[in-house]
Amino acid sequence: RGRPAMPGPRCPPPVLPVLPVLRWLPRYSRAWLPLDLLAGLAVGLTAVPQALAYAELAGLPLQYGLYSSFMGCFVYCFLGTAKDVTLGPTAIMSLLVSSYAFHEPVYAVLLTFLSGCIQLAMGLLHLGFLLDFISCPVIKGFTSAASLTISFNQIKNILGLQGIPRQFFLQVYETLRRIGETRVGDAVLGLSCLAVLAALRAMKSHLPRAASAEPLAARISYLIVWISATARNALVVLFAGLVAYSFQVMGSQPLTLTGSIPQGLPPFRPPRFSMAAPNGTVPFQSMVEDMGVGLAVVPLMGLLETIAIAKAFASQNSYRIDANQELLALGIANILGSFVSSYPITGSFGRTAVNAQSGVCTPAGGLVTGALVLLSLAYLTSLFYYIPKAALAAVIISAVVPMFDAGIFRTLWRVKRLDLVPLCVTFLLCFWEIQYGIVAGVLVSGILLLYSIARPPVEVSEGDVLLVQPGGSLHFPAIECLRDTVCSRALTASPPRSVILDCCHISSIDYTVVVGLAELLQELRKHGLSLAFCGLKDPVLKVLLSADLEGFQHFSSWEEA
Numbered sequence: 313r314g315r316p317a318m319p320g321p322r323c324p325p326p327v328l329p330v331l332p333v334l335r336w337l338p339r340y341s342r343a344w345l346p347l348d349l350l351a352g353l354a355v356g357l358t359a360v361p362q363a364l365a366y367a368e369l370a371g372l373p374l375q376y377g378l379y380s381s382f383m384g385c386f387v388y389c390f391l392g393t394a395k396d397v398t399l400g401p402t403a404i405m406s407l408l409v410s411s412y413a414f415h416e417p418v419y420a421v422l423l424t425f426l427s428g429c430i431q432l433a434m435g436l437l438h439l440g441f442l443l444d445f446i447s448c449p450v451i452k453g454f455t456s457a458a459s460l461t462i463s464f465n466q467i468k469n470i471l472g473l474q475g476i477p478r479q480f481f482l483q484v485y486e487t488l489r490r491i492g493e494t495r496v497g498d499a500v501l502g503l504s505c506l507a508v509l510a511a512l513r514a515m516k517s518h519l520p521r522a523a524s525a526e527p528l529a530a531r532i533s534y535l536i537v538w539i540s541a542t543a544r545n546a547l548v549v550l551f552a553g554l555v556a557y558s559f560q561v562m563g564s565q566p567l568t569l570t571g572s573i574p575q576g577l578p579p580f581r582p583p584r585f586s587m588a589a590p591n592g593t594v595p596f597q598s599m600v601e602d603m604g605v606g607l608a609v610v611p612l613m614g615l616l617e618t619i620a621i622a623k624a625f626a627s628q629n630s631y632r633i634d635a636n637q638e639l640l641a642l643g644i645a646n647i648l649g650s651f652v653s654s655y656p657i658t659g660s661f662g663r664t665a666v667n668a669q670s671g672v673c674t675p676a677g678g679l680v681t682g683a684l685v686l687l688s689l690a691y692l693t694s695l696f697y698y699i700p701k702a703a704l705a706a707v708i709i710s711a712v713v714p715m716f717d718a719g720i721f722r723t724l725w726r727v728k729r730l731d732l733v734p735l736c737v738t739f740l741l742c743f744w745e746i747q748y749g750i751v752a753g754v755l756v757s758g759i760l761l762l763y764s765i766a767r768p769p770v771e772v773s774e775g776d777v778l779l780v781q782p783g784g785s786l787h788f789p790a791i792e793c794l795r796d797t798v799c800s801r802a803l804t805a806s807p808p809r810s811v812i813l814d815c816c817h818i819s820s821i822d823y824t825v826v827v828g829l830a831e832l833l834q835e836l837r838k839h840g841l842s843l844a845f846c847g848l849k850d851p852v853l854k855v856l857l858s859a860d861l862e863g864f865q866h867f868s869s870w871e872e873a
Contacts, residue, residue: 332637333390336674344673351670352680355398355663357543359681360688362663362711363401364549364570364696365704368469369462370406370655371415371478374570374696377401378689379578380654384645385682389675391641393633394622396668398678399645402660403712404458407465408613409655410478411746412606418587420655423603425583427611427656428646434615435639443616449731450753451616452720453738457749459716461742462708469705470506472498472568480743497566501555502702505548509710516541542666545707552703553695560698567700575693577686578653605747610656613750618642618659625668662711730760766790770797774809778802781814786821791828798843799835808841816847826859833863 359381367377384399392399413420434440461480467487468476472495476486519538540547556567585596600607619635626633646656667677724731738753766789773779780798782790802811829843836843845866848856856864 331390332393333675340674340676344676347671347673348677349680351667351672352677353684354539354542354670355667355677356681356684357546358663358666359398359400359685361545361549361704361707362660363685364699365707365711366401366403366406367655368701368704369403369465369708370401370409370413370420372409372413372417372420372655373573375573375578375689375693376417376420376653376655378685378693379652380649380657382682382685382689383649383652383654384657385678385685387645387648388641389678391637391644392675392678393637393641394626395672395674396625396664397618397622397659397675398663398667398681399618399642399657400660400663401655402617402658403462403708403715404455404617405610405614405656405658407458407462408606408610408746412603412610413655414602416587417653417655418584419599419603421583421650421653422585422599423606423610424646424654424656425650426600426603426607427614428643428648428650430607430611430643431615431639431646432643434611435636435643438636440615440619440635440639443612443619445758446612446616446750446754447731447734447757449720449724449735450738450750450757451620452717453735453753454742454746454750455715456717456720457739457742458746459712459714462712466705466708469568469701470499470502470709471495472702495566495568497559498568498700498702501552501567501700502706505552505703505706506709508548508551509544509706512541512544512547513710516544542670545710549699549703549707552700553698556698556700567702570696570699570701570704573693573696575690577689580651583650605751609747609750614642614646614656614658615639617661621659621661621664625664734760762789767793770794772797772801774801774805776809778805778809778811779814780811781816782818784817786815786818786825788822788824788828791825795828795832795835798832802836802841803839808839810842810844811836812844812846814847815845815849815852818852819849821852821855826855826861829856830859830861833861837863 360378363377363381364374365377367374367380370376380401388397388399409420409423413423434442464480464483464487465478468474468483471487471491471493473487473490473493476483476490515537519534519541556565556569559565559567585599587594587599594602615638619633619638622633622638642658646654649657670677720735721732724735734753734756737756738749740749741752742749765784765787768786768790769783770793771781771783773781778798778801780794780801782794786794798811798813802809833843842863842865845856845864846869848866853866856866
């Protein structure tokens with residue numbers, strides 16, 4: 313659905329790790345070339361206006377959005393394992409950069425370099441599993457809060473207001489207080505752009521697929537509509553720029569314009585590890601201290617976005633990805649990107665969706681996207697002067713509104729209400745500060761996880777003996793709870809009863825558990841009762857036998873006991 317009706321030459325098989333480009337390049341087919349070219353152009357037409365808009369969101373000069381949009385395309389072509397994924401600036405990463413780079417390009421570029429080093433190290437050390445500790449409710453809470461925060465952050469540009477503070481609650485207060493200062497031209501253009509973008513998005517989602525048997529005119533019409541909907545950001549920005557230019561020619565300008573953007577490619581140089589300031593020089597150590605927790609949040613969120621997007625599209629298209637290779641690709645892309653003045657990049661869901669729907673067959677489509685961005689930097693920046701800020705704000709709002717998942721609250725209420733706790737904690741605290749929301753959400757999720765480990769479900773069946781069956785693995789936080797349950801039920805029964813511990817669900821135990829079981833054996837023996845084990849798996853049985861517990865007896869099943 314939403315994919316152009318053209319012959320679908322068979323795409324290459326799954327890309328595997330090591331040097332992924334060598335897996336598909338020697339077998340590259342001419343039949344893949346037109347699809348890769350079309351996909352690269354479609355993504356490029358989306359990437360250029362989004363790059364300008366995201367730089368505005370990050371609080372950086374607009375050229376830095378373009379500086380951040382080409383290196384990831386080239387690197388991922390050689391090192392990426394998912395044919396659909398595109399790397400570049402995103403709304404969430406831009407929001408994080410605005411928080412931790414303080415609207416200073418030097419900080420943003422250094423943050424890119426350090427984030428890339430951390431991501432590369434995680435890939436080399438195979439630490440991608442750490443991302444598994446960020447639960448889905450935390451991610452949903454963060455992205456939903458980010459959607460609202462980013463959207464409201466752009467209301468000031470839609471209304472043409474200046475001097476609105478960055479903090480969310482102050483933004484809301486100041487925007488409402490100064491709404492009477494709205495510039496009519498900006499508001500009309502911004503709302504019109506939003507309406508057009510929404511209409512084109514809806515048109516694309518409901519566009520029926522053209523069959524190859526249909527007349528040529530119908531297929532051409534379908535392709536024109538599909539390209540218009542796919543390149544809607546570029547079309548809206550172009551239209552808004554023409555409107556602004558017309559007003560400029562007539563001698564009146566009711567719109568707030570982007571202004572001059574330096575023309576030419578960025579110099580290739582290492583990031584600066586110090587920054588000149590009015591009262592001296594800010595050294596590297598102070599810059600790192602200023603960025604603080606951002607050095608953990610930015611690389612982790614970058615990895616999370618990239619891997620989540622790669623897995624999503626890989627599962628849809630039935631191929632495999634290698635998570636650690638993705639970490640390496642993203643780390644190297646950020647490190648090299650810092651040499652061309654990029655701010656941190658990650659996988660983009662919107663542009664990846666455009667890539668997939670365009671029928672891309674290999675990561676080579678990224679070469680076309682990167683080349684289009686470079687051409688824009690080299691020859692088109694003088695035209696960007698006339699792009700209204702309201703149009704860029706509309707592009708950002710249109711991109712982030714789908715990130716808000718209102719249904720997740722209802723879903724979790726129906727599936728597992730306890731998961732609403734980390735979701736709501738993350739969602740609410742992200743409006744205060746993003747890092748507090750993410751850290752608090754991860755901590756709450758961790759506490760809930762640890763509680764489930766420390767208090768596993770224990771099923772007790774009464775008869776001539778007590779049959780006690782722990783519902784999960786037994787680790788040291790849980791042994792005291794198990795001892796209390798067994799002792800209280802066995803000793804308070806009338807008469808007191810011996811115990812059979814059914815270990816069929818227990819796959820591993822640790823030393824503290826062994827000590828706790830030994831004490832439980834002694835406690836029951838003092839009262840003339842016995843404790844027998846059944847259903848022991850080999851690793852658990854081996855540990856218990858090596859511990860040489862006094863009075864230890866075990867059976868293959870509780871019936872034998």
